[in-house]
Amino acid sequence: MIGAAGLSAGCRPARPPEPPKAAAFADCQTSPTEAIEPWRTVVPVWVRNPDWNQKPTTFEPWTFEGQPDKQLRYDASRLPPQQHDLLDMAYGCLRADAQSRQKDQASLGCQAFVHAAYCSGSRNDIHKTGGGLFWAWHRAFLFFHERLLRWVLQHRCNVDLATANTLRVPYWKPSRDFGIFNTGQLYHCRTAGTAKLPELSRDAMMTTDLNTAGNYTLDWHNQVHGWVHGDFSPAATTGLDPMFYAFHSYVDALWEWSHVKGQLSLGQAWAVFYDPYRDDPSSGDINKGWVLLNLQDFADTDRLGYEYQPLDSDPFTDQTGLILTNIKLPRSDGPEYALSMRRRAVGAKVIGDNQEQVIDTIYVFGHNHGTYEFKRVFLEQATVDEVLRGDTWEFVVRPLQGPGEEVVPRPNVLPAR
Ligand SMILES: [Cu+2]
Numbered sequence: 492m493i494g495a496a497g498l499s500a501g502c503r504p505a506r507p508p509e510p511p512k513a514a515a516f517a518d519c520q521t522s523p524t525e526a527i528e529p530w531r532t533v534v535p536v537w538v539r540n541p542d543w544n545q546k547p548t549t550f551e552p553w554t555f556e557g558q559p560d561k562q563l564r565y566d567a568s569r570l571p572p573q574q575h576d577l578l579d580m581a582y583g584c585l586r587a588d589a590q591s592r593q594k595d596q597a598s599l600g601c602q603a604f605v606h607a608a609y610c611s612g613s614r615n616d617i618h619k620t621g622g623g624l625f626w627a628w629h630r631a632f633l634f635f636h637e638r639l640l641r642w643v644l645q646h647r648c649n650v651d652l653a654t655a656n657t658l659r660v661p662y663w664k665p666s667r668d669f670g671i672f673n674t675g676q677l678y679h680c681r682t683a684g685t686a687k688l689p690e691l692s693r694d695a696m697m698t699t700d701l702n703t704a705g706n707y708t709l710d711w712h713n714q715v716h717g718w719v720h721g722d723f724s725p726a727a728t729t730g731l732d733p734m735f736y737a738f739h740s741y742v743d744a745l746w747e748w749s750h751v752k753g754q755l756s757l758g759q760a761w762a763v764f765y766d767p768y769r770d771d772p773s774s775g776d777i778n779k780g781w782v783l784l785n786l787q788d789f790a791d792t793d794r795l796g797y798e799y800q801p802l803d804s805d806p807f808t809d810q811t812g813l814i815l816t817n818i819k820l821p822r823s824d825g826p827e828y829a830l831s832m833r834r835r836a837v838g839a840k841v842i843g844d845n846q847e848q849v850i851d852t853i854y855v856f857g858h859n860h861g862t863y864e865f866k867r868v869f870l871e872q873a874t875v876d877e878v879l880r881g882d883t884w885e886f887v888v889r890p891l892q893g894p895g896e897e898v899v900p901r902p903n904v905l906p907a908r
Contacts, residue, residue, distance in 0.1 A: 850868055
């Protein structure tokens with residue numbers, strides 16, 4: 492469903508085949524280092540060790556694309572269809588590069604390598620909260636990632652500049668599902684944890700101290716990286732997973748919504764980012780396309796062209812519910828499915844009203860619909876208990892358009908702890 496006018500269908504393959512299970516498993520066996528190693532050759536050594544004696548470039552966010560209007564970074568579960576299509580196309584193109592083994596700077600592999608490079612070493616480890624370093628570096632990284640997505644849309648997907656400029660990375664709050672970033676085509680290995688979802692302390696949002704707020708958030712963020720298995724966990728590979736960027740969009744939003752919004756006290760903290768607009772793909776020179784910046788320049792999102800769609804719920808509420816795992820999706824060309832609850836037919840007992848009610852929507856990214864890793868549904872404790880007794884209710888998934896249904900097998904319905 493490309494739908495949106497002006498978008499080229501060229502970048503999205505029509506219904507790519509489901510990757511075989513065995514291959515996905517084999518990919519999970521690849522060590523993080525092996526997984527990103529092929530891109531080492533496109534990241535110059537000096538990117539990892541910025542020269543602190545060099546003067547950073549004055550940060551001009553929109554030098555090459557013109558100043559676009561400020562746009563919302565949406566909640567990924569409430570993303571308008573056109574934004575959904577743009578993201579789908581952009582990641583489809585980036586993924587195509589990885590598959591064809593082009594070790595290209597404009598690729599997720601290069602992004603992953605840059606993130607990995609700033610994860611170690613005493614001088615350039617950016618997973619430290621002092622002065623807002625963790626927040627500022629990831630904000631800058633995300634800004635350049637978003638810029639890469641727009642560049643890819645324009646230069647590889649034939650999307651016009653004005654349309655490409657509307658793309659912003661949505662935010663994923665890790666409470667409901669893997670949302671739109673759910674397909675075997677877009678990451679090489681990821682599975683949901685069944686352990687208790689890490690909870691963000693309410694204190695994180697209440698404190699007025701930059702370092703304290705940063706510490707709470709970094710800590711919770713680390714737990715979420717561990718909770719999602721596969722590429723998403725190790726610092727070395729997490730940038731291969733598109734969900735990394737949506738998750739960091741949320742981490743960035745937490746900063747915006749906190750009492751320490753806009754605060755940074757970094758003094759001088761340089762970092763190097765890849766900017767496709769500064770690259771010259773015809774030269775083959777890997778030293779092109781990089782920009783040395785002062786992270787202190789990233790305090791204000793107004794300058795960066797985005798603001799966050801407000802949350803639809805409290806990020807802290809510990810609601811009761813269920814987790815449905817490995818949800819088999821009925822075959823469909825559409826991206827949307829309804830998830831319903833209904834009274835189970837025992838023998839021929841339920842005839843007539845089975846009290847079926849739609850309780851949620853599943854919106855898949857890409858057109859590769861096999862299974863959906865997990866969906867967390869929020870329900871009253873009494874209903875949870877009734878469902879878990881196993882003889883009263885069942886869950887069923889149906890395409891919004893067209894026929895077909897799949898019942899979620901009882902062993903795949905677990906209490907949300
Ligand atoms: Cu992270």
